[in-house]
Amino acid sequence: MSEVTEKYDGLTRIIHWSSALLLIGLFVSGWIMVDLDYYSPWYQTLPQWHQLIGLLVMFLWVLKLFRLKRSTQLAALSSHSRTEVLLARCVKVLFYVLVFIITLSGYFFSTGGDDVVILFESLKLPQLLTLSSQQIDTMAWLHEYLAYALMVLAGLHALAAIKHHTLDRDHTLKRML
Numbered sequence: 001m002s003e004v005t006e007k008y009d010g011l012t013r014i015i016h017w018s019s020a021l022l023l024i025g026l027f028v029s030g031w032i033m034v035d036l037d038y039y040s041p042w043y044q045t046l047p048q049w050h051q052l053i054g055l056l057v058m059f060l061w062v063l064k065l066f067r068l069k070r071s072t073q074l075a076a077l078s079s080h081s082r083t084e085v086l087l088a089r090c091v092k093v094l095f096y097v098l099v100f101i102i103t104l105s106g107y108f109f110s111t112g113g114d115d116v117v118i119l120f121e122s123l124k125l126p127q128l129l130t131l132s133s134q135q136i137d138t139m140a141w142l143h144e145y146l147a148y149a150l151m152v153l154a155g156l157h158a159l160a161a162i163k164h165h166t167l168d169r170d171h172t173l174k175r176m177l
């Protein structure tokens with residue numbers, strides 16, 4: 001297949017676009033829920049949705065990681081410079097690192113204290129680590145600031161894709177559509 005017609009396979013594209021939507025949704029919901037008033041109808045439910053969807057994203061990215069190892073990857077387009085290829089690789093690795101640290105820190109600071117976390121009265125999240133209040137604060141700090149870093153990275157990644165599509169007029173974005 002030529003470079004111009006090749007595309008990522010269907011599952012890769014589904015995971016890519018659903019991850020984009022879910023990660024933005026998690027960022028926005030996290031941002032909103034920490035300021036919710038106790039009497040808001042969302043006070044109880046939004047954090048539970050946030051935690052449930054956060055866990056779903058974690059599983060989706062574990063699946064993504066396994067697929068990376070097993071499936072054949074599309075090569076970079078020949079028009080891309082070596083710097084662009086290197087930058088794209090670094091961004092990819094950083095995405096994995098950030099998503100795993102954010103989801104794990106979210107899990108550990110939610111479940112590491114004395115409170116038992118049961119989502120929607122049916123899904124109990126096991127306490128895998130017992131943390132001191134200082135460690136919980138560190139996890140919460142990581143969770144918040146790495147979530148900001150993730151959104152900045154996602155923005156740069158989207159700008160790079162738009163630049164390839166509009167200025168370079170190559171197939172970088174089309175391969176993922």
Ligand code: HEM
Pocket residue numbers: 023026027028029030031034047050051052053054055057058099102103104106107108110140143144147148150
């Ligand atoms: C990549 C996935 C995730 C992203 C982007 C994300 C993002 C965020 C953001 C932006 C906040 C607000 C932080 C603040 O302003 O203090 C937040 C809060 C929170 N997140 Fe996540 N989150 C993710 C996954 C998870 C997971 C997997 C869990 C737990 C299973 C979780 C549990 C929480 C909890 C409990 C809060 C509320 C913290 C508080 O009340 O201070 N998050 N999240």
